[in-house]
Amino acid sequence: MSNQTCACPGCTCKVGAHAIVRHGKHYCCQACASHHANGEPCTSTEGCDCAKGAHH
Template sequence: MSAKTCSCPNCECEVDANALSRDGLAYCCAACAQGHIDGAACRKPGCGCAQSAEPSTEAEPS
């Protein structure tokens, strides 16, 4: 059986029995599943997927 990776773009973490499912996709942690709201970090130390994520806050332009 091959390991499955997180569905978050730029995340290379493997998903395990504790994977979160959203829209039919598997994610390694809540931060990845929620699109790194407010820059929330991935559960794996050193994973840079949060820094690579599109900003997910909906700030009004000033």
């Protein structure tokens, strides 16, 4: 599973040992798992801009 990419659209981060599973999908961090509900940035890798494309 460590080679799996985060399920957040636009996120290129790899899912690590501390993956967050939500609705059967694996996310690299809590911000991605909550679909950046409050505009939180991706906390897994510096410079990942997946939060900019999330509008939920």
